[in-house]
Amino acid sequence: xESFRKLLLANKAFVQxxxxxxxxxxxxxxxxxxxxxxxxxxxxxxxxxxxxxxxxPGELFVHRNIANLVVHTDFNMLSVLQYxxxxxxxxxxxxxxxxxxxxxxxxxxxxxLGLINKWLRHIKDVYRLYSRELETISDPVARFDRLxxxxxxxxxxxxxxxxxxxxxxxxxxxxxxxxWVYDMRTGYLKELARMQPxxxxxxxxxxxxxxxxxx
Ligand code: CO
Numbered sequence: 001x002e003s004f005r006k007l008l009l010a011n012k013a014f015v016q017x018x019x020x021x022x023x024x025x026x027x028x029x030x031x032x033x034x035x036x037x038x039x040x041x042x043x044x045x046x047x048x049x050x051x052x053x054x055x056x057p058g059e060l061f062v063h064r065n066i067a068n069l070v071v072h073t074d075f076n077m078l079s080v081l082q083y084x085x086x087x088x089x090x091x092x093x094x095x096x097x098x099x100x101x102x103x104x105x106x107x108x109x110x111x112x113l114g115l116i117n118k119w120l121r122h123i124k125d126v127y128r129l130y131s132r133e134l135e136t137i138s139d140p141v142a143r144f145d146r147l148x149x150x151x152x153x154x155x156x157x158x159x160x161x162x163x164x165x166x167x168x169x170x171x172x173x174x175x176x177x178x179x180w181v182y183d184m185r186t187g188y189l190k191e192l193a194r195m196q197p198x199x200x201x202x203x204x205x206x207x208x209x210x211x212x213x214x215x
Contacts, residue, residue: 035061038084038093038175040077040155042068046184047098053189061088067103067151068095069122070158078164085168085175093159093175096189097152098182104148123147126154149192152179156193161205169197170209 018025038061039049049055049062063080070077084090097104106113107123127134130150137143156179159165168174179193200206 029058033058033061033088035059035084035088036091037061038081038088038090039063039096040065040068040070040094040159041096042066042098042101042103044098044101047096047182049096052182052187061090066116066119067101067107067123068097068155069119069151070095070155070162071122072158072162078162081159081162082164085164089168089172090175092178093165094178094180095152095155095159096180096182097148097155098184099145099148100184101148101151104151105144108144108147123151126151129154149181152181152192155179156195157201160195160199160201163207166201166207167209170212173197 015026022028035058037055037059039053041047041049041062041064043064043066049064050057050060053060061080061084063077065074065077072078081093084093103120104123106116107120108127113120127147127150130147134143134146134150137146156177159177165175165177174197176197177193177195178191181190181192182188183190
């Protein structure tokens, strides 16, 4: 059997499985979606968002890219974020990194990798921000782990700095932003950061709204 056929077969099993629990499952799920969570994760095949969080179709609105970056000029990520926050009105946005991330690993190196240099450059900027701390860590695995964590923390900040999130904080006191890291060595998720709506930002990144100025 050609390897890809396995996926089509598994899909038939998936349908049967869902129908056996709820015969109306697909009829209902086709009507609408109202996910409570947006997930920004790494494209890595070992970090399947729904599987590691035990979420079902309809629960998680997902964006994945290399090294789970929130780049403020990335129209793809921003479009997903805007739809999630403004239309679906998700309550939580979760940025999830993972130890052993190939994107972070390569960003720590000095090889010219072509186009992807441009993407990994954002992680090099995180390295520079945390370089004093990182360079005190002599164990290379521990240093790599710490950069993975620092990268998540920075992406949480980047999310809070978008006008999309700040406007929603102002108008609806939503969403909450979370920074998590997944450990492929154990299967566990770890909470690193949590940002409540209205959290204080560096003033240079903090937008002013008309009704704030009037009152
Ligand atoms: Co990765």
